[in-house]
Amino acid sequence: MKIINSILILSFSLTSCLFGQVINNTGKGKLQTFEFNRKNGRNQATVTVKTPIELIQGSAGGIHGKVSFDPDNPANSLKGKLSLDVKSIETGSDITDNLIFNSSWLWAKKFPEINFTIKGLTDVKRENKQKISGIAIGKLTLRGVTREVTADFSATYIQENEFTRSIETGNLLGIRASLIIRLVDFGIRNEIIGKNAAGKLKIELSLVGSSSNNQKTKPSFK
Numbered sequence: 001m002k003i004i005n006s007i008l009i010l011s012f013s014l015t016s017c018l019f020g021q022v023i024n025n026t027g028k029g030k031l032q033t034f035e036f037n038r039k040n041g042r043n044q045a046t047v048t049v050k051t052p053i054e055l056i057q058g059s060a061g062g063i064h065g066k067v068s069f070d071p072d073n074p075a076n077s078l079k080g081k082l083s084l085d086v087k088s089i090e091t092g093s094d095i096t097d098n099l100i101f102n103s104s105w106l107w108a109k110k111f112p113e114i115n116f117t118i119k120g121l122t123d124v125k126r127e128n129k130q131k132i133s134g135i136a137i138g139k140l141t142l143r144g145v146t147r148e149v150t151a152d153f154s155a156t157y158i159q160e161n162e163f164t165r166s167i168e169t170g171n172l173l174g175i176r177a178s179l180i181i182r183l184v185d186f187g188i189r190n191e192i193i194g195k196n197a198a199g200k201l202k203i204e205l206s207l208v209g210s211s212s213n214n215q216k217t218k219p220s221f222k
Helices: 094-101
Strands: 007-013 032-036 044-050 055-060 063-069 079-085 113-126 131-142 145-158 172-182 200-210
Touching: 032 172, 055 094, 063 172, 063 200, 113 145, 113 200, 131 172
Parallel strands: 007 200
Antiparallel strands: 007 044, 032 063, 032 200, 044 055, 063 079, 079 113, 113 131, 131 145, 145 172, 172 200
16 A cells, blocks of 8 residues: 555634733733634634645634743743644535544544643743743643643733723733644544544644733723
């Protein structure tokens, strides 16, 4: 059987205008919990499956979870869990959707979520007053298989202000992350990707969460 290399890309789109306004201070060193809501319409995903014989593209909006973060101590505070509802992936083709959801791929019926549990952050760099980057260490659970992973990671923190309050109350945390796994490590073997280590899954996250549901914030204006 001919082995075909494939890459599945989950690219989560975030409107950059959320971070267009500069806020000079980054908070008071307090651990905060940010909620990422699947219903707010901002945490979207685009999906691209590349193989030598076809290109599959789609989108997903079922992204949710919580992350704890102290903007003044990111290396020792970052923890949380982010999840993607597999059935929220839409390619525009029922045939293609069923291919992705079936038991030889993501097996959505038995394993409805892809989960990324963040355990910590290493190699932290402060890019500016609002943004840090580093390597996130955690566990990815896919098709019921959990493995240790690392991901390129960045977080942008913005205190609540008049501009952000027009979008959502609370302090905001924007997250971008990128990781690559071997599909075979998570039990994905089929005629398209083959049965060895050739197939790879790349996941790129771009999300925004709010602290509004977890702690009170004082308004920056009256």
